[in-house]
Amino acid sequence: MVKVQVPEIRVSRPKVQIEPAAADAKRVAEPPFAETSAVRKFLLARGNSAIMDGTFHVLMVVCGLSIFGIVILIASELVLRSDLAWSKIGFSFFYRAYFDPSTGLPNYWDPVNGHFSAIPFVYGTLVSSLLSLVLAVPLAIGVAVFLTEMCPGILRGPLAFLTELLAAIPSIIYGLWAVFVLVPLLREHVNPMLVKWLGWTKLFSDDNPTGLGYVSAAVILAIMILPIISSLTREVMLAVPHSQREAVLALGATRWEMIRMGVLRNARIGIVGAVILGLGRALGETMAVTMVIGNTPEIHRSLLANGSSMAAVIANEFAEASGDLHRSALIEIGLALFVVTIVVNAIARILVWVVTRGTPAQAH
Amino acid sequence: MRSKVRAVTDGAVTALAVLATLLVVTPLVAIFVYLIYKGASSLNLAFFTQIPKPVGEAGGGMANAIVGSGVLLGIASLIGVPVGIGGGIYLAEFGRGTKLANAIRFTADVLNGVPSIVMGIAAYSLIVLPQGHFSAFSGGVALGIMMIPTVCRTSEEMLLMVPHAVREAALGLGVPNWRSVLSITVKTASPGIITGCMLAFARVAGETAPLIFTALGNAFWSTSLKEPIAALPLQIYVYAISPYDEWHRLAWAGALVLIALIVIAVSLVRYVTSRGVLKGAS
Numbered sequence: 001m002v003k004v005q006v007p008e009i010r011v012s013r014p015k016v017q018i019e020p021a022a023a024d025a026k027r028v029a030e031p032p033f034a035e036t037s038a039v040r041k042f043l044l045a046r047g048n049s050a051i052m053d054g055t056f057h058v059l060m061v062v063c064g065l066s067i068f069g070i071v072i073l074i075a076s077e078l079v080l081r082s083d084l085a086w087s088k089i090g091f092s093f094f095y096r097a098y099f100d101p102s103t104g105l106p107n108y109w110d111p112v113n114g115h116f117s118a119i120p121f122v123y124g125t126l127v128s129s130l131l132s133l134v135l136a137v138p139l140a141i142g143v144a145v146f147l148t149e150m151c152p153g154i155l156r157g158p159l160a161f162l163t164e165l166l167a168a169i170p171s172i173i174y175g176l177w178a179v180f181v182l183v184p185l186l187r188e189h190v191n192p193m194l195v196k197w198l199g200w201t202k203l204f205s206d207d208n209p210t211g212l213g214y215v216s217a218a219v220i221l222a223i224m225i226l227p228i229i230s231s232l233t234r235e236v237m238l239a240v241p242h243s244q245r246e247a248v249l250a251l252g253a254t255r256w257e258m259i260r261m262g263v264l265r266n267a268r269i270g271i272v273g274a275v276i277l278g279l280g281r282a283l284g285e286t287m288a289v290t291m292v293i294g295n296t297p298e299i300h301r302s303l304l305a306n307g308s309s310m311a312a313v314i315a316n317e318f319a320e321a322s323g324d325l326h327r328s329a330l331i332e333i334g335l336a337l338f339v340v341t342i343v344v345n346a347i348a349r350i351l352v353w354v355v356t357r358g359t360p361a362q363a364h
Numbered sequence: 365m366r367s368k369v370r371a372v373t374d375g376a377v378t379a380l381a382v383l384a385t386l387l388v389v390t391p392l393v394a395i396f397v398y399l400i401y402k403g404a405s406s407l408n409l410a411f412f413t414q415i416p417k418p419v420g421e422a423g424g425g426m427a428n429a430i431v432g433s434g435v436l437l438g439i440a441s442l443i444g445v446p447v448g449i450g451g452g453i454y455l456a457e458f459g460r461g462t463k464l465a466n467a468i469r470f471t472a473d474v475l476n477g478v479p480s481i482v483m484g485i486a487a488y489s490l491i492v493l494p495q496g497h498f499s500a501f502s503g504g505v506a507l508g509i510m511m512i513p514t515v516c517r518t519s520e521e522m523l524l525m526v527p528h529a530v531r532e533a534a535l536g537l538g539v540p541n542w543r544s545v546l547s548i549t550v551k552t553a554s555p556g557i558i559t560g561c562m563l564a565f566a567r568v569a570g571e572t573a574p575l576i577f578t579a580l581g582n583a584f585w586s587t588s589l590k591e592p593i594a595a596l597p598l599q600i601y602v603y604a605i606s607p608y609d610e611w612h613r614l615a616w617a618g619a620l621v622l623i624a625l626i627v628i629a630v631s632l633v634r635y636v637t638s639r640g641v642l643k644g645a646s
Contacts, residue, residue, distance in 0.1 A: 049540030056542035060458055063450025064468045070509055071471060074486040081489040142384025150381055161634060166392050168630045170570020172597045173619045176604045177395050223391045254374040284479025286573040291605060311481050319577040334485040338478060345477035349470060
């Protein structure tokens with residue numbers, strides 16, 4: 001039945017269809033581009049673009065792949081150059097210490113006699129970073145809540161700009177400020193209060209007159225990672241759809257209940273990601289910490305005591321490393337730092353991505 | 365009763381959020397005020413024209429460190445800017461939505477978080493160890509590597525802001541793809557890309573950790589790529605941890621110069637991104 005209808009259509013159109021076909025045949029017979037426009041002539045004068053297009057594409061792919069290249073290069077160099085420490089000390093570098101037989105006290109880091117252990121540095125890095133997170137996270141979330149939910153429109157721009165600026169200040173300037181302003185302030189006013197009120201925990205003892213130490217490092221670290229955490233938290237909170245807020249408000253919630261139930265609960269994974277990203281920054285921060293942590297390879301229970309961190313010991317000793325094993329041990333610490341920060345950052349990025357997926361990409 | 369508790373909680377949380385914001389803004393203001401107060405009083409012409417004087421002599425400047433920073437940043441830009449923009453073009457123009465592009469984007473973000481001191485070790489073992497001496501070149505390479513992920517991500521972001529219609533118009537005229545990308549898309553996004561590069565530039569300008577054992581620092585004039593070279597942040601570090609008041613004074617002046625550079629770059633970036641890439645587009 002269907003086939004019967006088709007010829008009917010063809011029959012009705014023959015004259016119309018034949019003419020364009022004839023015209024096509026005529027055009028093919030002509031030399032191509034005989035009637036070229038000025039634009040086409042201009043383009044043809046530049047020759048065939050296939051080779052250039054291919055080359056350009058390959059070049060750009062190579063540039064993109066260079067990112068992988070850098071990671072592989074860094075990893076291979078670090079593994080290669082820390083070879084000596086791996087073969088001589090091995091993995092026990094991170095958990096075993098040398099105990100002086102005469103005194104019975106641990107001797108963690110003694111380049112002269114060749115005793116190397118990363119324990120005090122790992123401890124210092126962890127203590128100062130975690131302490132800084134304790135200080136920074138509540139403040140950062142407070143700032144993000146204020147900026148996204150409460151702030152009057154006029155203040156929002158300048159405040160966001162200020163936090164952005166805070167993130168762009170080099171760590172050396174934070175360090176400079178910490179050495180000359182923050183440490184004296186803590187030494188004179190804050191540390192005595194900590195000793196007085198929290199001395200019973202034995203975490204704060206007043207036997208360090210310099211003011212340098214884990215607490216100073218943690219405070220300056222908190223100031224440094226705050227903008228990163230708060231700007232990312234803000235972004236995650238902005239990604240929460242408005243309908244969520246409206247729904248909670250429509251049920252009669254106050255603003256805080258709306259923020260708690262509508263915003264924070266939906267954004268919690270992203271906020272955790274932002275916090276972990278801040279942790280990654282704190283773990284690897286070098287200059288400011290080096291300037292205020294005291295740089296002694298020891299472990300103390302008191303948080304006011306001098307210590308050292310992984311990045312700080314590399315910054316301090318690498319250029320004047322006393323021998324191959326010393327240098328190799330420092331590179332091993334660097335390798336550990338590299339692996340830990342890669343893992344921490346990857347986790348953080350995935351968590352943030354889970355929440356902001358669907359909103360436009362932004363570089364941080 | 366219950367509603368009163370809820371209202372009080374609401375007010376308390378609002379107050380806490382405001383307090384948190386004030387607490388965060390305070391250190392920033394404190395840093396800036398102190399920096400300007402200390403830095404401006406020690407900044408003079410000699411700072412820009414003289415090299416450091418030996419300990420105990422008053423005066424002197426950081427002319428060699430400023431020039432050294434310029435040399436290091438020049439090398440870093442030569443490495444970081446072309447490769448970074450190329451990577452950004454790949455992410456925005458060729459690899460959009462592909463798995464490879466997503467992997468590169470992710471790796472670039474992760475690489476951004478790697479501590480700068482690790483970059484320093486990599487440059488050390490790559491260049492300083494084989495050559496057997498500290499050099500300006502190795503410092504520049506360390507900074508250049510650090511620039512790549514930042515430049516790559518910001519250029520991608522800027523290129524994505526260019527409307528599709530512009531690309532289609534170029535391709536519709538028969539312009540080959542590579543020319544369309546370079547002279548249409550990249551050119552359109554160029555204000556954004558340039559400021560993105562400036563941001564990366566400002567970031568690495570303040571980096572100290574990767575320079576400690578690559579560029580090493582130098583108390584004298586040197587612009588040779590094979591010699592250790594002075595750099596502004598390194599000089600600030602050395603002066604800050606020294607026990608001399610005169611050197612502390614110079615450290616503050618250096619910090620002020622550094623921060624001025626960075627504030628200008630960040631403000632420019634904010635201006636351009638808030639205005640959009642295209643004037644009057646879309």
